[in-house]
Amino acid sequence: MLKYLVMALLAERPRYGYELKRAFEDLLGGTWILNIGQIYVTLGKLEEDGLIEAEVVPQQLLPDRKVWALTEIGSKELARWTTDDAGQAIKIRDELYFKVIAQALSGGDIESLIWQQRDSLGRAMSELGRLRRTSEGATALLLDGAILRVEADMKWLDLCEARAKELRP
C-alpha cells in the first residue's frame, strides 16, 4: 500500500526520497509517520521492478539528490491498482473488534471494556477533529474518512453493549 501511495506522489510530480517522506506524512495528516529508511527501501524495490527511475541532481552545498519519476510501466501499474476492486475480499481485521471479542471469549467484563474503548475512541475523535481543522484537499478527505470510521465504531460499541448478555458464556 505504501508503495502505491509513493507511486501516486511520483505521478503528481517527480520527487527525491527525502522530499517524498515529507509529502507522504503531510498527505496522511501525520497519521502515518515513516522511518526515512523505509522510503529508500521502497524506492529501491520499485526501481528493481522498473516502475520508477531516477535522475541524479547534483547540488553545490547539500548532498546530491536522486529525483524519481514514474516509468510508463509504473504509471500503468498504478492505474491497474487504483481501479482494482477495494471491497473484493471482505476482511475483518480490526483491533477494536478483536479486543471486544477476545474479552467475550475469555470471560472478562465486557461492559467495562466497552466503556474504556468508547473513551479511547472519543479521544481519537477529538484528535481527528483537531487535525481536520487545519487540513485541506486530499488530507482533509482522508481525515473525514477516519472520522466516519470512528463514528461507525462508536455505533458498533453500542451494539456490543446491547448484546453483551448474549455473548457471556
Added chain:
Amino acid sequence: MLKYLVMALLAERPRYGYELKRAFEDLLGGTWILNIGQIYVTLGKLEEDGLIEAEVVPQQLLPDRKVWALTEIGSKELARWTTDDAGQAIKIRDELYFKVIAQALSGGDIESLIWQQRDSLGRAMSELGRLRRTSEGATALLLDGAILRVEADMKWLDLCEARAKELRP
C-alpha cells in the same frame, strides 16, 4: 493480532491446532481463511514465549493431538492486550481511501473510480448481509461491525464525489 485471537480461543477452552483453525475461521464468518501452517507457526511462537503450553493426547486411529492451553502468563498478556487502548494511535491505512487519493494525485478520472468502488462496496455489502443472516453471537457482532464500516465508506464516497472538483489539479 492473529495471535491474540488464537489466545482468546484457547482462553475459552483448550484446543489443538487443527481444531483452532476451524474455530478461528468460524468465528470470523469465513472472512479470514487461514493457511493451516500459519496456526502451527503461531502456536510455536506462543509456546516459545511461555504464553501457552501443550498436552499431547494420543489417539487410536488418528494422529496424536497437541492440545494447547493458556498459561497464567498468557492469560495476563491477553488481558493486557484487550484492555489496551484501540484508538491510541490514529492509523489511516485503507485501500479504498488510498485508491481514491491515488487517482486524484495521478490526475485520473475520480468520478468513474468512485462509481466503480461504490459498486464494489455494494457487492461486499450484499455478501455481508448473506453471511450475517446465518450467523449468531460473536460472529454476528463482527459482521455487524463490518456492515457499519461499509456504510461509513459509502458515505465517504459521497463526500469524495462532492469534493472531486477541488481535488483535481
Added chain:
DNA sequence: CACCGCATGTAACGTGTTACATGATTCA
C-alpha cells in the same frame, strides 16, 4: 487407485517497523 479428511509441520516471500550508519552544513 486416487482423492479427501485428519493432523502436524517447514521454507520462502511480501510488507512494514525499528534501529543504526554516514557525512556535510547550519544554528544555538
Added chain:
DNA sequence: TGAATCATGTAACACGTTACATGCGGTG
C-alpha cells in the same frame, strides 16, 4: 561544542501469505 536539518542508505525483526512436505485412514 552539540544538536538539528539535509540526504542517502543497510540490517534485523515482526507479522501474515503461499506453497510444499509428511503420513495415516476411509471412501468412491
